[in-house]
Amino acid sequence: MGNCIRSMLRRLKRNRGMEKTIILLIVGLDNAGKSLILNHISGDPDRNVLPTMGFRTVSLKHNSYSVKIYDLGGSSQIRALWPKYYNDIHGLIYVVDASDISRLAENKVVFNELITHEHISTKPLLLLANKQDLNGAIDELDLVENLDVEHAANAMKCPTRVETCSCIYDKEQSKSNTVGIKNGYKWLLDIIIKNYAALNNRTKQSESCQHKSLLESQSIASNTPSRISIHSNPFKPIKDLLATKDEVLINETCNGTSERKNFIKAFVRRNKTAPLPIEQSIECESLSRNLTPNVETLAGEKSTQTTTTILDPLNLNIDYSPSYTSTNLVRPYTAPERSQRLLNKMIINIPGQVPQ
Amino acid sequence: MFKYIWTLVYWYFRPFVKWFLRHTTQMCELQRICYGQPSGAPRAFAIEESLKQSRNANIRTLVAYLNDIADQRRITTKTERKILEDAIKTVLVTKNINPTAHPTFAKSFGKCVELIWGYRQLCVECEELRKTSYSPENPDHEQLLLKLWSLLMPYESLEARVTKQWQKIGFQGDDPKTDFRGMGILGLENLVYFAQEYPSTATHVLSHSNHPRYGYAFAIVGINLTSMALKLLRDGSAKTHIYNSSKTLPMIRAFHQFYCYLFYQFDGFWIESKPSNMMEFSSIQEKFENSIRMALANPSTVFRINVAVDNI
Numbered sequence: 001m002g003n004c005i006r007s008m009l010r011r012l013k014r015n016r017g018m019e020k021t022i023i024l025l026i027v028g029l030d031n032a033g034k035s036l037i038l039n040h041i042s043g044d045p046d047r048n049v050l051p052t053m054g055f056r057t058v059s060l061k062h063n064s065y066s067v068k069i070y071d072l073g074g075s076s077q078i079r080a081l082w083p084k085y086y087n088d089i090h091g092l093i094y095v096v097d098a099s100d101i102s103r104l105a106e107n108k109v110v111f112n113e114l115i116t117h118e119h120i121s122t123k124p125l126l127l128l129a130n131k132q133d134l135n136g137a138i139d140e141l142d143l144v145e146n147l148d149v150e151h152a153a154n155a156m157k158c159p160t161r162v163e164t165c166s167c168i169y170d171k172e173q174s175k176s177n178t179v180g181i182k183n184g185y186k187w188l189l190d191i192i193i194k195n196y197a198a199l200n201n202r203t204k205q206s207e208s209c210q211h212k213s214l215l216e217s218q219s220i221a222s223n224t225p226s227r228i229s230i231h232s233n234p235f236k237p238i239k240d241l242l243a244t245k246d247e248v249l250i251n252e253t254c255n256g257t258s259e260r261k262n263f264i265k266a267f268v269r270r271n272k273t274a275p276l277p278i279e280q281s282i283e284c285e286s287l288s289r290n291l292t293p294n295v296e297t298l299a300g301e302k303s304t305q306t307t308t309t310i311l312d313p314l315n316l317n318i319d320y321s322p323s324y325t326s327t328n329l330v331r332p333y334t335a336p337e338r339s340q341r342l343l344n345k346m347i348i349n350i351p352g353q354v355p356q
Numbered sequence: 357m358f359k360y361i362w363t364l365v366y367w368y369f370r371p372f373v374k375w376f377l378r379h380t381t382q383m384c385e386l387q388r389i390c391y392g393q394p395s396g397a398p399r400a401f402a403i404e405e406s407l408k409q410s411r412n413a414n415i416r417t418l419v420a421y422l423n424d425i426a427d428q429r430r431i432t433t434k435t436e437r438k439i440l441e442d443a444i445k446t447v448l449v450t451k452n453i454n455p456t457a458h459p460t461f462a463k464s465f466g467k468c469v470e471l472i473w474g475y476r477q478l479c480v481e482c483e484e485l486r487k488t489s490y491s492p493e494n495p496d497h498e499q500l501l502l503k504l505w506s507l508l509m510p511y512e513s514l515e516a517r518v519t520k521q522w523q524k525i526g527f528q529g530d531d532p533k534t535d536f537r538g539m540g541i542l543g544l545e546n547l548v549y550f551a552q553e554y555p556s557t558a559t560h561v562l563s564h565s566n567h568p569r570y571g572y573a574f575a576i577v578g579i580n581l582t583s584m585a586l587k588l589l590r591d592g593s594a595k596t597h598i599y600n601s602s603k604t605l606p607m608i609r610a611f612h613q614f615y616c617y618l619f620y621q622f623d624g625f626w627i628e629s630k631p632s633n634m635m636e637f638s639s640i641q642e643k644f645e646n647s648i649r650m651a652l653a654n655p656s657t658v659f660r661i662n663v664a665v666d667n668i
Binding site: 029030031048049050051053054055056072073074075076077078081084 | 486523528529534535537538539571572573576577579580583633634635636637638641
């Protein structure tokens with residue numbers, strides 16, 4: 001009887017927990033102390049940490065949310081695999097070995113590559129300057145300067161917080177050193193919870209978009225009659241192309257209308273310079289408004305930007321035009337020709353075709 | 357629930373059973389084990405259990421004494437003989453065994469004592485090596501590291517002590533010293549032993565680790581496997597292998613051998629499971645550990661590297 005009730009309670013709990021999961025990612029160069037920091041967060045005092053091969057997952061609880069943290073290895077071979085995880089995460093922890101000045105340049109490259117990734121932008125980021133117990137460790141100001149954090153974070157609208165910390169400590173100074181990890185972690189979770197709906201929508205959306213675009217590219221590949229691109233003029237107006245594509249799709253599948261929407265979505269997604277859907281930009285605005293003060297200045301600029309044409313290539317990713325709401329695509333004239341992208345897609349299928 | 361009742365019954369009835377058997381067979385329990393069980397792990401396990409549960413004051417002091425000696429790592433090839441003789445004498449006197457009537461008992465019992473406390477000493481020794489962290493100031497450590505390079509890459513010389521070349525044998529950065537965190541000098545000694553004793557196998561495994569699709573970081577995987585081997589040693593799962601394979605006192609060599617077997621097997625296991633990338637390492641390692649544990653659960657298991665594969 002008791003077992004029965006307990007298992008039911010557990011199942012209930014699990015169902016509720018399923019809805020609200022926060023996924024965090026810990027990255028950084030090798031030997032930065034990522035695994036040890038994660039051990040600290042999860043309250044595991046084990047100091048014997050091996051070089052992480054691949055990755056490790058730790059599940060924790062925070063209020064009613066279940067928090068899942070991915071700890072990725074930092075070796076250069078594994079760094080190539082990091083971007084696979086960017087899509088699913090709600091927040092990011094980047095760890096720097098502040099005592100190793102010789103690797104700051106490497107850190108800057110890796111960090112910039114990371115923060116300019118399209119799936120990372122606008123997601124909250126915690127930067128930890130680890131190993132403050134060692135001599136010669138730089139403080140947070142130097143770190144921000146060296147990694148050019150301010151510029152990158154503003155450009156990508158990532159709410160960012162920098163903390164100093166250390167995992168090795170004597171008994172008397174234990175609080176002062178590890179408090180950075182605790183504070184930063186708490187801040188990160190608070191900010192994610194505040195914007196949970198938006199962030200979660202985004203991870204879900206990009207997930208489904210990716211899935212759809214994958215399906216879409218497959219269906220294009222299989223449905224495209226090869227003669228279109230060989231014999232006809234490749235520089236057709238995009239509307240014609242879309243129409244033919246849709247016809248094919250309708251003929252092939254029963255639910256053509258939904259497919260068409262998907263197609264447009266996928267198209268928008270693939271084309272990086274196209275404006276994002278409106279709800280997303282609202283989200284980043286709301287994020288930026290209540291988070292960091294330096295981002296606010298940028299949000300203020302945005303109101304002027306909507307009236308003029310945008311020339312800053314960094315802002316192109318995030319900016320939007322209000323006319324997008326009705327799937328009528330209005331593109332900034334700085335964007336490249338729309339047809340090129342689609343045609344490339346088709347040309348790939350034809351063997352022996354000379355690329356134009 | 358059933359288990360608790362069983363231990364209670366066992367606790368009260370064991371002396372009666374032992375007394376009954378002693379009077380019917382005219383032998384004490386240790387003798388019955390030595391004559392009844394096959395040599396190697398089954399006999400050593402049974403003797404260990406019997407000694408642990410003994411309520412005789414003499415035997416208890418003997419066990420405590422041996423534990424103490426093993427923890428201080430005082431069993432060496434020189435002192436071993438005397439310690440074993442003392443232990444055998446104590447048992448012969450307490451159990452009233454006539455050594456001339458049972459010449460084989462003394463021998464096989466001595467062997468079991470050697471294995472059981474040799475293993476205990478081995479655990480302590482490995483633990484100490486693990487705690488010794490790699491230090492660039494120590495010339496021995498540096499030399500060992502350079503030796504590892506020359507063994508694995510005989511046709512390529514190191515340009516500098518800190519260089520990108522280390523990544524070729526699977527270290528993470530330019531300086532391998534940080535990668536030995538956690539396992540200390542034990543990880544390095546394991547790798548060097550593997551490269552030294554099984555040069556062809558090691559190069560074979562190293563070439564696998566450079567596979568374009570199923571590649572992995574040789575040294576880092578090696579260090580992770582050291583941790584796994586140490587875990588198996590600590591929780592006693594490795595006893596089966598060590599007891600069965602050791603002909604004499606188990607020394608650090610036995611641990612290295614065990615490690616080499618694990619590394620070689622893991623390489624095969626990894627290639628066979630066709631991982632899509634290195635992120636699957638932890639799940640594959642878990643599976644591998646389970647399969648090793650399953651094998652070790654069988655008391656007749658001995659791990660040997662299959663040398664035939666070296667020639668291919």
